[in-house]
Amino acid sequence: MIQTVEAIIDEHGVVRLMQPIRVPAARRALMTILEEQPAVDVSGVASIEDWGMSRNDMPLLLREIAAWEAASDEDALKIEKLLSELN
Numbered sequence: 001m002i003q004t005v006e007a008i009i010d011e012h013g014v015v016r017l018m019q020p021i022r023v024p025a026a027r028r029a030l031m032t033i034l035e036e037q038p039a040v041d042v043s044g045v046a047s048i049e050d051w052g053m054s055r056n057d058m059p060l061l062l063r064e065i066a067a068w069e070a071a072s073d074e075d076a077l078k079i080e081k082l083l084s085e086l087n
Contacts, residue, residue: 007031008038025083026064028076
């Protein structure tokens with residue numbers, strides 16, 4: 001199922017979701033950067049720690065994202081199956 005979630009991206013390129021989300025396994029995502037400034041205070045925006053992950057998890061997460069971006073549809077299904085077996 002496709003979901004749309006609101007996020008804030010700061011001047012350093014750090015993306016913070018407006019609320020934590022859960023997905024059953026790694027998923028590809030597209031991000032559209034809008035021209036307008038955020039209408040909310042971003043100090044309380046969800047961070048990676050809100051998802052139950054630590055900064056040490058970032059390299060693994062980034063490798064998973066890169067694998068998804070490079071994967072064909074068939075490869076993506078194989079990756080998803082392998083990741084689900086790990087969980």
